[in-house]
Amino acid sequence: MADRIGAVCVRIGIGRDNYRIAPGLYALGDPDAESPVLVTCNFKLTFDLLRRELAGRSLWLLVVETYGINVWCAAGKKSFNADEVAGRVRAAGLDKVVTHRTLILPQLAAPGVAVRKLPKLCGFSGVFGPLRAEDLPAFLDAGLHAGPAMRIVKFPLGDRLRVALVEVHGARKFMAWILAACVFLALLGPGGSSFTGVMGAGAGAFGAVLAGFLTGVFLVPAFLRQIPVRAFAAKGLIAGALIGLFLTAFLGRAWPEKAAALMACAAFASWFAMHYTGSTPFTSLSGVDKEMRRYMPVQGALLVFATMLWLAWAWWGKTVMGGLS
Amino acid sequence: MKEFRHLENIVTLEYYPEKCVGCGACSTVCPHGVFIQENDIALLVDRDGCMECGACALNCPTRAIDVRSGVGCAQAILYGWLSAIPFLRKLFIPDACCS
Numbered sequence: 001m002a003d004r005i006g007a008v009c010v011r012i013g014i015g016r017d018n019y020r021i022a023p024g025l026y027a028l029g030d031p032d033a034e035s036p037v038l039v040t041c042n043f044k045l046t047f048d049l050l051r052r053e054l055a056g057r058s059l060w061l062l063v064v065e066t067y068g069i070n071v072w073c074a075a076g077k078k079s080f081n082a083d084e085v086a087g088r089v090r091a092a093g094l095d096k097v098v099t100h101r102t103l104i105l106p107q108l109a110a111p112g113v114a115v116r117k118l119p120k121l122c123g124f125s126g127v128f129g130p131l132r133a134e135d136l137p138a139f140l141d142a143g144l145h146a147g148p149a150m151r152i153v154k155f156p157l158g159d160r161l162r163v164a165l166v167e168v169h170g171a172r173k174f175m176a177w178i179l180a181a182c183v184f185l186a187l188l189g190p191g192g193s194s195f196t197g198v199m200g201a202g203a204g205a206f207g208a209v210l211a212g213f214l215t216g217v218f219l220v221p222a223f224l225r226q227i228p229v230r231a232f233a234a235k236g237l238i239a240g241a242l243i244g245l246f247l248t249a250f251l252g253r254a255w256p257e258k259a260a261a262l263m264a265c266a267a268f269a270s271w272f273a274m275h276y277t278g279s280t281p282f283t284s285l286s287g288v289d290k291e292m293r294r295y296m297p298v299q300g301a302l303l304v305f306a307t308m309l310w311l312a313w314a315w316w317g318k319t320v321m322g323g324l325s
Numbered sequence: 326m327k328e329f330r331h332l333e334n335i336v337t338l339e340y341y342p343e344k345c346v347g348c349g350a351c352s353t354v355c356p357h358g359v360f361i362q363e364n365d366i367a368l369l370v371d372r373d374g375c376m377e378c379g380a381c382a383l384n385c386p387t388r389a390i391d392v393r394s395g396v397g398c399a400q401a402i403l404y405g406w407l408s409a410i411p412f413l414r415k416l417f418i419p420d421a422c423c424s
């Protein structure tokens with residue numbers, strides 16, 4: 001139960017940077033000299049997942065130092081590499097613990113671990129296990145064989161929303177600055193001269209940003225397949241504009257305010273949807289680089305237009321633009 | 326990934342089949358089925374499915390695969406750009422996502 005609470009906390013970022021276990025050799029069940037050796041990272045969520053999926057079995061878990069980062073990201077950043085694995089094998093004296101000479105590595109460690117280097121480095125050869133921990137029992141029972149279905153990554157709705165939670169944590173400081181900026185801009189005119197007016201206008205503007213944030217972080221991932229464009233920033237623009245249109249149909253007073261809110265909502269939804277690329281298992285460096293170069297100017301322009309429209313309406317709206325509303 | 330696709334014709338993946346020794350490492354490590362093993366040689370069957378993780382190139386014993394590997398993460402790319410600006414270098418560590 002404590003692990004469950006810990007898991008929820010760590011997803012939203014509480015104690016995330018310290019959710020690690022000590023590297024080294026761990027016994028699961030009652031392993032002997034013939035038992036398989038599984039290599040994994042030292043992110044505690046991963047370790048707990050392995051313990052759960054392999055409950056009732058006896059085997060060795062060799063935990064390497066990845067600084068509390070998951071297998072795939074650690075391999076991508078090269079902290080999960082062949083030298084690290086070999087070093088942990090030697091430090092644990094694994095050659096005296098087991099009689100066989102095979103290490104089972106997670107498939108997603110492959111971007112960091114050149115498995116053919118292991119025999120020379122530590123005397124053990126490496127085999128890539130299945131992509132998901134839940135397939136480990138079948139992999140072990142099949143004599144260390146994983147079929148093609150066990151090697152392909154999936155991204156179901158539950159996973160899409162679980163990994164979205166990390167964005168909430170990542171954006172907390174950014175959103176605090178945005179809130180401050182909204183209140184500051186409200187002071188410049190839209191809020192009038194009263195304290196409640198400023199707070200109300202600032203909160204209204206922040207509401208548009210927040211709608212964009214929630215759209216980009218949760219709605220776009222949830223409807224990833226249904227939004228009919230490839231670029232995440234474009235998905236965010238479409239979803240953000242739709243949500244903005246829906247909200248401004250009910251809220252806001254004059255059309256310039258509504259238009260400003262709609263543009264801000266679309267810009268922030270696009271920004272956060274673009275940042276979700278880092279949580280997906282299928283976007284490439286080249287692809288994300290390209291969409292950022294293409295859509296960040298659009299996001300910036302929308303935000304500048306939204307801000308100018310909002311301020312301009314407060315400054316001159318009643319006289320110049322009044323006739324249009 | 327068949328279910329979700331990002332941009333087409335953008336990845337830097339290159340495959341030189343004349344260097345392939347048919348060890349099967351690439352089709353084993355690829356999480357997107359970009360390579361398959363057929364008749365003792367690797368076939369590049371879904372180039373646009375590549376996410377440039379670099380697993381195949383790293384595990385290929387004969388360098389028959391070349392790819393500019395990295396993480397497809399907007400924050401990491403953004404920090405990489407910002408860290409190139411002298412004043413901001415101390416604030417933004419390049420490639421700083423997930424660490």
